[in-house]
Amino acid sequence: MARSRWKKVFWSSALVVLTVGAISGAVWYVYLDRLVSSQFEGRRWTLPAHVYASPLELYAGLQLTQAEVKHELERLQYRRVERLERPGTYRQQGARIDVALRPAAFADEARPAFILSIQCGAAAIDSLRDSNGQDMPIVRLEPLMIGSIFPIHGEDRIVVTPDEVPPMLPAALKAVEDRKFDRHHGVDPEALLRALWVDMRAGQFEQGGSTLTQQLVKSYFLDPRRDVSRKAREAVMAFALESHFSKADLMNAYINEIFLGQDGDRAIHGFGLASQFYFGKPLSELDTSEIAVMVAIVRGPSYYDPRRHAKRAQARRDLVLKLMAEQHVITQPQAQAAIAKPLGVLARGAGSYYPGYLDFVRRVLRRDYREEDLTKAGLRIYTSLEPRAQEQAEQALDRELTRLDKGKYPSASLEGAVVVTTPQSGDVIAIVGGRNVAFDGFNRALDGRRPMGSLIKPFIYLTALETGRYNAATVIQDQPVQIRLTNGELWRPENFTHQTYGPVPLVHALAESLNLATVGLGMDVGLPKIAQTLQRFGLDRPAPQVPAMLLGSVEVTPLEAAQLYNGLANGGFRNPLRAVRAVISDDGKAVKAFPLQVTPVAPPEAVYAVDRMMEQVMDRGTGRPARPVLPANLVVAGKSGTSSDLRDSWFAGFSGSHVVVVWVGYDADLPTGLTGSQGALPVWARLMAGMQETSWEAPMPETLAETWIDYGTGERVEKGCSQDAVPIAVPVGTQLPVKAGCGQNALQSIVERAGEWLRDIIR
Amino acid sequence: MMMKNWSLRWMTIAAVAALLSACGALPPTSLPPASQPRPEQGPGSSQTQSRPPPQEAPIEQPRPVPKQFHLGPASLSLVSQAHKQSQSGDLGGAAATLERALRIEPNNPLLWIELGQVRLSENDGDQADSMGRKAIGLATGDAQAQSVAWRLVADSLRLRHRNSEAAEADQKAAGLAASITAR
Numbered sequence: 001m002a003r004s005r006w007k008k009v010f011w012s013s014a015l016v017v018l019t020v021g022a023i024s025g026a027v028w029y030v031y032l033d034r035l036v037s038s039q040f041e042g043r044r045w046t047l048p049a050h051v052y053a054s055p056l057e058l059y060a061g062l063q064l065t066q067a068e069v070k071h072e073l074e075r076l077q078y079r080r081v082e083r084l085e086r087p088g089t090y091r092q093q094g095a096r097i098d099v100a101l102r103p104a105a106f107a108d109e110a111r112p113a114f115i116l117s118i119q120c121g122a123a124a125i126d127s128l129r130d131s132n133g134q135d136m137p138i139v140r141l142e143p144l145m146i147g148s149i150f151p152i153h154g155e156d157r158i159v160v161t162p163d164e165v166p167p168m169l170p171a172a173l174k175a176v177e178d179r180k181f182d183r184h185h186g187v188d189p190e191a192l193l194r195a196l197w198v199d200m201r202a203g204q205f206e207q208g209g210s211t212l213t214q215q216l217v218k219s220y221f222l223d224p225r226r227d228v229s230r231k232a233r234e235a236v237m238a239f240a241l242e243s244h245f246s247k248a249d250l251m252n253a254y255i256n257e258i259f260l261g262q263d264g265d266r267a268i269h270g271f272g273l274a275s276q277f278y279f280g281k282p283l284s285e286l287d288t289s290e291i292a293v294m295v296a297i298v299r300g301p302s303y304y305d306p307r308r309h310a311k312r313a314q315a316r317r318d319l320v321l322k323l324m325a326e327q328h329v330i331t332q333p334q335a336q337a338a339i340a341k342p343l344g345v346l347a348r349g350a351g352s353y354y355p356g357y358l359d360f361v362r363r364v365l366r367r368d369y370r371e372e373d374l375t376k377a378g379l380r381i382y383t384s385l386e387p388r389a390q391e392q393a394e395q396a397l398d399r400e401l402t403r404l405d406k407g408k409y410p411s412a413s414l415e416g417a418v419v420v421t422t423p424q425s426g427d428v429i430a431i432v433g434g435r436n437v438a439f440d441g442f443n444r445a446l447d448g449r450r451p452m453g454s455l456i457k458p459f460i461y462l463t464a465l466e467t468g469r470y471n472a473a474t475v476i477q478d479q480p481v482q483i484r485l486t487n488g489e490l491w492r493p494e495n496f497t498h499q500t501y502g503p504v505p506l507v508h509a510l511a512e513s514l515n516l517a518t519v520g521l522g523m524d525v526g527l528p529k530i531a532q533t534l535q536r537f538g539l540d541r542p543a544p545q546v547p548a549m550l551l552g553s554v555e556v557t558p559l560e561a562a563q564l565y566n567g568l569a570n571g572g573f574r575n576p577l578r579a580v581r582a583v584i585s586d587d588g589k590a591v592k593a594f595p596l597q598v599t600p601v602a603p604p605e606a607v608y609a610v611d612r613m614m615e616q617v618m619d620r621g622t623g624r625p626a627r628p629v630l631p632a633n634l635v636v637a638g639k640s641g642t643s644s645d646l647r648d649s650w651f652a653g654f655s656g657s658h659v660v661v662v663w664v665g666y667d668a669d670l671p672t673g674l675t676g677s678q679g680a681l682p683v684w685a686r687l688m689a690g691m692q693e694t695s696w697e698a699p700m701p702e703t704l705a706e707t708w709i710d711y712g713t714g715e716r717v718e719k720g721c722s723q724d725a726v727p728i729a730v731p732v733g734t735q736l737p738v739k740a741g742c743g744q745n746a747l748q749s750i751v752e753r754a755g756e757w758l759r760d761i762i763r
Numbered sequence: 764m765m766m767k768n769w770s771l772r773w774m775t776i777a778a779v780a781a782l783l784s785a786c787g788a789l790p791p792t793s794l795p796p797a798s799q800p801r802p803e804q805g806p807g808s809s810q811t812q813s814r815p816p817p818q819e820a821p822i823e824q825p826r827p828v829p830k831q832f833h834l835g836p837a838s839l840s841l842v843s844q845a846h847k848q849s850q851s852g853d854l855g856g857a858a859a860t861l862e863r864a865l866r867i868e869p870n871n872p873l874l875w876i877e878l879g880q881v882r883l884s885e886n887d888g889d890q891a892d893s894m895g896r897k898a899i900g901l902a903t904g905d906a907q908a909q910s911v912a913w914r915l916v917a918d919s920l921r922l923r924h925r926n927s928e929a930a931e932a933d934q935k936a937a938g939l940a941a942s943i944t945a946r
Contacts, residue, residue, distance in 0.1 A: 057837070057863065060837070137839070598890070598897055600897075703824075705824055733821040734822050
């Protein structure tokens with residue numbers, strides 16, 4: 001009796017448990033199924049904004065040698081071949097280079113792939129032709145991708161469509177990771193049991209045994225914990241996913257989703273980005289060995305990191321290649337040929353990684369965009385960065401700092417920053433934020449705000465010329481100055497040499513950077529006017545109007561100094577400095593353009609006259625040490641700057657093609673022992689000599705005339721009369737005292753004018 | 764505000780200069796302070812201390828060397844592309860194309876005029892004006908280009924209802940154009 005009652009209780013309880021179990025199991029499955037299918041269906045890849053450099057424009061006459069053309073192609077990872085095959089390859093036929101250009105998306109148009117023939121001359125490109133032999137006036141190479149804007153600790157990826165994936169990749173993935181992918185329903189019980197057996201024997205989880213679908217689920221929906229309940233969830237979700245989606249969809253999702261490496265804060269997801277990250281080229285261009293490397297990395301992106309653990313990665317790649325051959329993805333000879341190849345992975349930081357520049361781009365964009373749009377909406381950002389100039393700026397700074405840094409302070413190393421712009425457009429083409437260019441940290445070019453020292457002087461002299469009371473030959477006194485400050489103290493500035501130089505013409509005072517003469521001039525012109533000049537040229541805040549301002553107590557960043565000097569180089573027109581040219585949406589529409597803008601901010605006559613004075617800085621004054629480094633006939637203008645106790649060493653100046661600003665100093669604001677001419681100038685000169693510069697040769701405004709004066713006295717002389725004759729530009733009709741015995745020699749003058757006339761025509 | 768002041772001032776300077784040079788005589792600008800010999804110059808120069816140094820005739824304006832700007836083949840093809848874009852109403856595209864040309868020939872006034880004309884079509888009188896003036900400066904010696912640039916400036920002024928200044932600019936353009944035919 002009691003027994004049968006217990007039996008009944010047992011069975012009914014069991015039934016309840018089973019029913020509840022079955023129901024909750026079903027509910028769980030339905031829940032997971034819904035979760036999986038809705039999320040997978042609705043999920044759009046979060047796409048960080050991708051940032052591109054300025055594309056190189058090729059045209060007949062461009063100063064580029066054949067070697068340089070090849071270098072540019074190789075920067076974009078074009079591969080040299082004997083016979084042109086697919087896009088991304090080139091071949092050399094004597095002086096001609098044939099390139100199978102890749103399809104390219106520019107800010108203003110998309111261009112299909114095509115074959116271009118570049119005929120190279122000795123120093124420049126002779127002609128460009130398409131495959132029909134038709135002349136092409138101008139062709140752009142595709143822009144180099146220089147980075148992306150991804151969320152903090154976030155995922156970065158380039159999404160690829162199935163037709164961009166070489167068929168060998170999915171085949172290799174199946175051969176190595178999941179042989180039954182095409183047949184199973186999300187789970188491969190045999191593989192799972194085998195893995196379980198291995199794990200039990202080892203006493204820990206060692207083998208995954210996961211199908212590609214399970215790996216996808218793991219990456220998509222689950223946290224990385226490894227336990228049995230998660231394993232069960234993963235299996236159920238994989239099963240659910242398989243019931244809703246085709247194998248092709250799942251494979252494509254896998255290829256775009258899977259984690260393939262870590263780059264600082266940036267998680268490299270998907271084969272599209274990984275291909276760029278490891279090989280610097282599109283996925284479609286990878287060869288057998290490179291595909292095998294990527295498949296090898298899947299198993300453990302950190303353990304098989306081909307940069308940090310090359311041997312381990314290579315062994316794994318070879319295993320992958322053997323498996324591929326076993327599964328008939330490739331032939332044995334193909335496998336052997338691939339095994340014989342090196343890993344071929346790009347060195348870290350080689351090519352396209354410019355954190356200092358990207359930092360500026362991010363800041364510009366954050367003014368206009370929400371973080372979310374930048375990191376998720378798949379925007380394409382086109383910038384002004386010129387990789388060639390950037391490379392040279394980095395090298396120039398590194399070389400010279402290595403030479404200059406004598407280990408003065410055991411705990412601090414000499415630092416520096418460089419900004420390069422193109423004067424007419426205000427494009428920022430290079431930014432170096434410090435000596436360690438790969439370090440994405442303190443950006444001295446943007447944040448290092450330091451006293452500008454004598455970099456301010458051209459703006460004082462410009463303001464003086466604008467009053468109409470001064471010209472380049474006007475003699476001013478370099479004599480002791482005492483100024484009572486508002487706090488009652490007496491300010492007694494001194495020249496760098498602690499000497500005084502008496503009467504000197506303006507051009508001399510600027511070229512030699514005489515402090516006393518400048519303070520006298522500045523006090524006469526008035527501090528408010530000078531402060532205004534700085535703001536007109538683009539300083540975004542009022543400069544403190546104290547007398548020490550005349551010697552550069554105003555603090556600016558190298559970027560701000562570049563903004564100010566760009567206006568001098570651009571004839572008194574201000575351009576807002578520009579790093580971003582256009583922002584294009586995911587679907588190719590222009591979202592925002594940053595068009596070229598110019599605003600006249602100073603009379604062109606005064607600016608021209610000051611620029612000519614700054615030429616003398618280079619030829620006679622503090623910039624002269626650069627002369628032996630620069631090409632002999634290159635006309636440049638510039639100004640050195642040194643702050644008190646030699647804490648900051650500056651040089652800013654320009655040729656016809658570029659404005660370059662260099663700062664050298666210590667982060668801890670320690671004395672460097674270097675003047676502007678000793679610290680920043682060598683960097684400036686090395687960079688200017690390395691880039692292909694054209695001379696500064698703005699046309700002289702019609703209301704000015706060129707004349708020659710004695711550098712010491714400011715008296716008018718004939719050009720050849722004295723060693724100390726320097727050319728200046730003064731308003732037409734200006735009368736100058738003539739140096740005794742150096743008056744006009746009619747014959748000589750005529751000969752000279754004829755010469756000048758000839759030179760102008762040749763120009 | 765600042766900009767307008769400056770362009771106004773610039774205009775005035777240029778207008779006065781043009782007027783004066785038309786009269787054929789420019790008064791000398793204010794004289795710089797007489798030069799003092801430097802102490803380290805030695806006895807040779809002490810003579811000049813007692814006697815004011817001789818003044819030479821005012822520095823003359825050199826005869827401007829006539830020249831004519833042309834577009835290189837690359838710029839030319841970009842300019843014709845920009846014209847097509849403008850005609851189809853794609854002003855943003857036209858401006859971007861002209862910027863490409865300007866990166867190749869930044870000192871060619873013809874390109875600044877082209878870009879200024881696109882800005883004018885976009886009703887951006889300020890930028891059209893600035894680019895016209897940039898072109899005038901770069902086109903020194905090329906009366907033809909300067910004349911076209913002054914027309915651009917005139918149009919940009921009219922767009923902003925500054926009609927009397929526009930008339931002056933037109934006059935300059937006409938004067939320059941006449942100087943070419945006279946030659």
